[in-house]
Amino acid sequence: xxxxxxxxxxxxxxxxxxxxxxxxxxxxxxxxxxxxxxxxxxxxxxxxxxxxxxxxxxxxxxxxxxxxxxxxxxxxxxxxxxxxxxxxxxxxxxxxxxxxxxxxxxxxxxxxxxxxxxxxxxxxxxxxxxxxxxxxxxxxxxxxxxxxxxxxxxxxxxxxxxxxxxxxxxxxxxxxxxxxxxxxxxxxxxxxxxxxxxxxxxxxxxxxxxxxxxxxxxxxxxxxxxxxxxxxxxxxxxxxxxxxxxxxxxxxxxxxxxxxxxxxxxxxxxxxxxxxxxxxxxxxxxxxxxxxxxxxxxxxxxxxxxxxxxxxx
Amino acid sequence: xxxxxxxxxxxxxxxxxxxxxxxxxxxxxxxxxxxxxxxxxxxxxxxxxxxxxxxxxxxxxxxxxxxxxxxxxxxxxxxxxxxxxxxxxxxxxxxxxxxxxxxxxxxxxxxxxxxxxxxxxxxxxxxxxxxxxxxxxxxxxxxxxxxxxxxxxxxxxxxxxxxxxxxxxxxxxxxxxxxxxxxxxxxxxxxxxxxxxxxxxxxxxxxxxxxxxxxxxxxxxxxxxxxxxxxxxxxxxxxxxxxxxxxxxxxxxxxxxxxxxxxxxx
Ligand SMILES: Nc1ncnc2c1ncn2[C@@H]1O[C@H](COP(=O)(O)OP(=O)(O)OP(=O)(O)O)[C@@H](O)[C@H]1O
Ligand SMILES: [Mg+2]
Numbered sequence: 001x002x003x004x005x006x007x008x009x010x011x012x013x014x015x016x017x018x019x020x021x022x023x024x025x026x027x028x029x030x031x032x033x034x035x036x037x038x039x040x041x042x043x044x045x046x047x048x049x050x051x052x053x054x055x056x057x058x059x060x061x062x063x064x065x066x067x068x069x070x071x072x073x074x075x076x077x078x079x080x081x082x083x084x085x086x087x088x089x090x091x092x093x094x095x096x097x098x099x100x101x102x103x104x105x106x107x108x109x110x111x112x113x114x115x116x117x118x119x120x121x122x123x124x125x126x127x128x129x130x131x132x133x134x135x136x137x138x139x140x141x142x143x144x145x146x147x148x149x150x151x152x153x154x155x156x157x158x159x160x161x162x163x164x165x166x167x168x169x170x171x172x173x174x175x176x177x178x179x180x181x182x183x184x185x186x187x188x189x190x191x192x193x194x195x196x197x198x199x200x201x202x203x204x205x206x207x208x209x210x211x212x213x214x215x216x217x218x219x220x221x222x223x224x225x226x227x228x229x230x231x232x233x234x235x236x237x238x239x240x241x242x243x244x245x246x247x248x249x250x251x252x253x254x255x256x257x258x259x260x261x262x263x264x265x266x267x268x269x270x271x272x273x274x275x276x277x278x279x280x281x282x283x284x285x286x287x288x289x290x291x292x293x294x295x296x297x298x299x300x301x302x303x304x305x306x307x308x309x310x311x312x313x
Numbered sequence: 314x315x316x317x318x319x320x321x322x323x324x325x326x327x328x329x330x331x332x333x334x335x336x337x338x339x340x341x342x343x344x345x346x347x348x349x350x351x352x353x354x355x356x357x358x359x360x361x362x363x364x365x366x367x368x369x370x371x372x373x374x375x376x377x378x379x380x381x382x383x384x385x386x387x388x389x390x391x392x393x394x395x396x397x398x399x400x401x402x403x404x405x406x407x408x409x410x411x412x413x414x415x416x417x418x419x420x421x422x423x424x425x426x427x428x429x430x431x432x433x434x435x436x437x438x439x440x441x442x443x444x445x446x447x448x449x450x451x452x453x454x455x456x457x458x459x460x461x462x463x464x465x466x467x468x469x470x471x472x473x474x475x476x477x478x479x480x481x482x483x484x485x486x487x488x489x490x491x492x493x494x495x496x497x498x499x500x501x502x503x504x505x506x507x508x509x510x511x512x513x514x515x516x517x518x519x520x521x522x523x524x525x526x527x528x529x530x531x532x533x534x535x536x537x538x539x540x541x542x543x544x545x546x547x548x549x550x551x552x553x554x555x556x557x558x559x560x561x562x563x564x565x566x567x568x569x570x571x572x573x574x575x576x577x578x579x
Contacts, residue, residue, distance in 0.1 A: 178396035
């Protein structure tokens with residue numbers, strides 16, 4: 001049994017998958033959490049699809065001989081940053097809804113461009129554009145790992161250094177600026193590093209997994225936990241466990257580990273909502289019990305107090 | 314003799330989409346003071362605060378805070394000011410605790426990595442005592458009621474440092490009890506610490522015995538002076554329309570509009 005596990009772990013595919021899963025978990029716990037805090041979970045989808053448009057542009061420039069040096073990945077990163085900049089510009093006043101619209105528009109623009117360029121790319125190369133959306137944990141190559149680890153580390157360091165600033169910008173951009181913080185710089189730093197990480201993660205493990213794993217665990221943890229640190233840690237573990245489960249399952253059954261991990265991550269949100277519901281119910285029972293225990297005199301006192309409380313709502 | 318708190322000269326401000334929010338605004342208020350800015354919805358109260366803080370640029374004229382120009386010297390202004398924006402500008406998606414929000418007022422003005430010292434915590438706790446929210450230290454901020462959140466935000470300003478407190482509608486969505494608490498906390502703080510308080514509000518009545526200066530705005534200056542000066546039938550009608558009246562009660566003048574008491578923000 002142990003021999004079998006060791007044998008599996010010696011396989012370079014599995015090793016890369018495990019490192020990849022770790023790095024994706026880091027991206028989810030940093031980028032994913034902060035995008036959910038900002039009400040910008042949709043940006044994940046926007047960036048991933050914009051990256052597709054950028055990759056198409058790269059392939060077009062290479063295939064047409066206009067710029068043979070233009071790697072499709074470079075196009076993907078440039079377009080991802082473009083979405084981050086447009087979103088950031090719309091959100092400079094700190095309003096979430098405007099940013100969602102900006103994501104939608106820049107995403108549509110990049111996708112349209114991708115489809116437009118596909119007409120001019122040799123048909124044999126078209127599938128490799130879609131390849132940017134459907135990577136898989138077991139298909140990672142060494143370059144993927146290097147790039148992914150690089151951005152994951154970059155994200156980790158910026159988040160460790162600037163987590164307070166990112167939080168302040170998310171909560172109160174106007175007030176932060178008024179207190180002398182260069183809120184705009186942190187605002188863009190947060191969006192651009194996230195966009196880079198999302199684009200590379202998409203190339204590495206596929207869009208489905210990236211959406212699921214960047215959004216669902218963060219949303220789930222944000223429902224249940226009431227501290228930023230708690231959310232970041234929980235997201236890391238939910239992301240990691242879902243991916244490891246996906247990899248493990250794919251070793252015994254013929255299945256895509258990314259898809260399994262995506263399903264598990266998405267389920268975490270559903271489960272979180274259930275737990276929250278149950279917790280609220282227990283909470284109410286306890287409170288009612290407490291009220292019952294008070295004697296008549298005190299009960300009256302509580303009544304007036306809870307009345308004043310109602311008034312505030 | 315210290316510089317005036319605010320000095321505006323022929324100030325005009327417009328939003329990028331072309332709307333002129335303020336025009337021909339000229340007035341002067343000496344410091345230290347407890348000042349109220351009143352006016353109906355859309356009258357440019359928030360815009361004036363944002364312009365003073367250098368968050369928006371004047372299209373014409375200029376405005377100074379404590380002698381510093383809002384455009385050229387906004388970094389000096391931002392060191393002096395503790396600002397609380399209107400409540401709807403505060404994001405509720407971040408799982409912050411009450412203590413984090415209050416400490417934010419202090420940590421924003423610290424250099425990186427902005428760690429809270431014991432002194433910071435003590436001051437933050439003390440600020441919460443002033444708004445009767447000390448029992449909520451560890452509670453999640455987004456789960457508080459609107460009025461409680463407003464009180465915590467006031468505590469954030471009280472806990473900070475800087476000569477000028479600027480609060481945009483700290484009384485919005487609060488009941489009478491909270492209003493009194495907030496206004497008294499601000500007034501006491503103003504007296505004890507020699508700081509100026511600038512507060513935007515819809516309803517002058519709960520505060521007019523405490524404030525020293527009142528600025529009436531309706532996209533331009535309608536009136537400026539002491540509460541008694543501006544409690545003038547002609548002025549309040551200009552501000553709130555022909556149904557506004559002044560009544561006198563136990564030596565004070567109160568303004569009656571059709572919807573006094575009801576808060577228009579919730
Ligand atoms: N972000 C914005 N973009 C464009 N116009 C704006 C913006 N914010 C405010 N305005 C306009 O500027 C004018 C003044 O708005 P402001 O927010 O300063 O009013 P206010 O007195 O604070 O109102 P309220 O009591 O509702 O808070 C209004 O006519 C409003 O429509
Ligand atoms: Mg306003």
